[in-house]
Amino acid sequence: MEKKFMKGCEAIAEAAVRGGCRFFAGYPITPQNEIPEYLSWRLPQVGGAFVQGESEVASINMVYGAAATGKRALTSSSGPGISLKAEGISYLASAQLPAVIVNISRGGPGLGSIQPAQSDYLQATKALGHGGFRAMVFAPATLQEAVDLTYNAWEYAERYRNPVMILMDGCLGAIMEEVEFPEMKELTADNVKEWCLDRIDGREDDHMITPILPEPLLEKLNIGKGMQYKMWEKLDTKVEEFMLEDAEYVVVAYGIAARVAKEAVLRLREEGCKIGMVRPITLYPFPKASLNNLDYTKVKGVIDIEMTIPAQMREDIELQVKDRCPVYEYGRSGGMLLDDDGVYEAIAKIVKGGE
Amino acid sequence: MAEYKRPQSLKPMATPYCPGCLHALATRLVADVIDELQQSQNAINVVSVGCSALNLYTWKGDVIGAAHGRAPAVATGIKRCLPDRLVFTYQGDGDLAAIGLAEIMSAANRGENFTVIFANNQTYGMTGGQMAPTTLIGQKSTTTPFGRDPMTTGYPLKMCELMAVLEAPVFVARYALNSPKGVMDAKKGIRKAFELQMAGKGFTFIELLTNCPTNWGMGPIDTLEYMNTNTIPYFKPGIYKDKESEA
Incomplete structure (x- = not known):
């Protein structure tokens, strides 16, 4: 396999192409511009289409149209732009269209700042749009993981006919790391979906893709999707459990925060502290069992480290800890970055100070 | 004598539009042309939000519902993937x-190779007759109860x-129905x-002046006369751009 030293945004753009993506529409916003820039020349090379939309609103609706044809479609943006895409993401969920949305997140709320932050957790996991729906949210912590998750994102989107989100912060979008790219997926006529607008199979029946349904059918869709979300929890939860066996303190962190937190965990282990980490890779479905099944006769505290203030994952953690030990939080926010010493000191204070 | 039949591109059902509404005629014209061009299996109807959304239920052929105002963006995604x-x-x-x-101007400006059928009845019919961007000066609506004031x-x-x-x-024209x-x-x-479009020439735009007996508060015949005396003098029918003929 081919190894390349690459920037985060470009690595996931290449991974998308290799994963079968043949349509991209997006609108410029920092810090994700390298994704559309890369795909503007890369997609035509593989017979795909690239459109720079007039807005995020238009771009997500172009993706809606492209997804309806059975093609693998992608859009990317950052917080403020994801808010604008909320309408279209909800329509994707309603019309049961698979598509992938990348959020290279930055400080918020509002225009916020263009520097990295993890301030879109709640938006991604609870409310990507109106009307009550969920999307799988993948949160890679390394560029290799980002490549692998992006490469396979459409498999999930198509299996469940649902949008999928990849949530990375601006740090991961901008850093360079060595990555290995999987082979180009060869999509054949078999890959054209039986529900889509393409008539490649010579079908004669007509297809309707609709984001509006008569009430009894809409309720049926809601019920079906509710069952599907439960199924994701069982089948598709991804998590890294690190040094949990004897842990008295458990750090919970995802993405860039998990990388910094892991350094602190290792340093504290060297100092003899019994500490481990749970790193959600899917933020939705949230890895409930990893936290629910901790041995609370041993665990004295759970520490939520996020690059946003106030911490947004905390409620999901508390629902699993169920008051069996205290939950602490530490973070930086607004585009101010987590650093090794800050995170180490915050955790050490809790662990050693017995706070 | 040509036989007057239901177009193949419409389902065998009664029109869902109000009595006297020219939307029904506009839809029929589109369906007739698609039949004549033998495109009923090849056409994709991108339906918008408003009374036009009723097309979702009457159109026989591939159809997709778009979010409010976003049909040109949705059509862009479709046409780029299925040229x-x-x-x-x-x-x-x-x-x-x-x-x-924004979506219509940008799709037109990109020269996307699809066709826009624009039914202009000067009102928000589906939501009950509020002022539209095309409501005439002095025309009453539920949000301009004393007539539109410029x-x-x-x-x-x-x-x-x-x-x-x-x-x-490449082609921009307005017709009164x-x-x-x-x-x-x-x-x-x-x-x-x-x-x-089939020749790959680019963006085409057809505006059809229609009526809304229900929300204009008039009988269907009266709406036709109102169009003659009010709508047509402001929205003048004609061919506004014909690049092929100019060339």
């Missing part, structure tokens, strides 16, 4: 000229005229637009 299909949007004036103004609400948007100043569109001549001209225009 051999005959793709058109069917949009009302609130959808196209208010909430969807001092606070501006002027009715002339979409064909806006389209015509863009470089990319309140007379047999207007209907026959409109059908020719729709056919020309679809043929240009």
Whole structure:
């Protein structure tokens, strides 16, 4: 396999192409511009289409149209732009269209700042749009993981006919790391979906893709999707459990925060502290069992480290800890970055100070 | 004598539009042309939000519902992925000229190779007759109960005229559906637009002046006369751009 030293945004753009993506529409916003820039020349090379939309609103609706044809479609943006895409993401969920949305997140709320932050957790996991729906949210912590998750994102989107989100912060979008790219997926006529607008199979029946349904059918869709979300929890939860066996303190962190937190965990282990980490890779479905099944006769505290203030994952953690030990939080926010010493000191204070 | 039959491209059901509504005629004209061009299996109807959304239930052929105003963006995504299909949007004036103004202008400016059918009835029919971007000066609506006042609400948007100043569109025309001549001209225009698209020439835009007996508060016959004396003098029918003929 081919190894390349690459920037985060470009690595996931290449991974998308290799994963079968043949349509991209997006609108410029920092810090994700390298994704559309890369795909503007890369997609035509593989017979795909690239459109720079007039807005995020238009771009997500172009993706809606492209997804309806059975093609693998992608859009990317950052917080403020994801808010604008909320309408279209909800329509994707309603019309049961698979598509992938990348959020290279930055400080918020509002225009916020263009520097990295993890301030879109709640938006991604609870409310990507109106009307009550969920999307799988993948949160890679390394560029290799980002490549692998992006490469396979459409498999999930198509299996469940649902949008999928990849949530990375601006740090991961901008850093360079060595990555290995999987082979180009060869999509054949078999890959054209039986529900889509393409008539490649010579079908004669007509297809309707609709984001509006008569009430009894809409309720049926809601019920079906509710069952599907439960199924994701069982089948598709991804998590890294690190040094949990004897842990008295458990750090919970995802993405860039998990990388910094892991350094602190290792340093504290060297100092003899019994500490481990749970790193959600899917933020939705949230890895409930990893936290629910901790041995609370041993665990004295759970520490939520996020690059946003106030911490947004905390409620999901508390629902699993169920008051069996205290939950602490530490973070930086607004585009101010987590650093090794800050995170180490915050955790050490809790662990050693017995706070 | 040609036999007057239901178009193949419409389901065998009664029109869902109110009695006397010209939306039904506009839809029929599009369906007739698609039948004549033998494109019923090849066409994709991108339906918008408003009364035009009723097309979702009556159209026989591939159909997709778009978010309010976004049909030109959805059509862009479809046509870029399936360039051999005959793709058109069917949009009302609130959808196209208010909430969807950015999408229509940008798709037209990119010269996307699809056709827009724009039904302009100067009102938000589905939501009960609020002021539309095309509501005439002095025309009453539920949000301009004393008639549209340009001092606070501006002027009715002339979409064909806006389209015509863009470089990319190849055919831009407006027809009034309140007379047999207007209907026959409109059908020719729709056919020309679809043929240009099938030849890969680029963006085509057909505006059809229609009525709304229900929300204008008039009998159907009276709406046709109202169109003659009020709508047509402001929204002048005609061909606003015909790049192929100019060339």
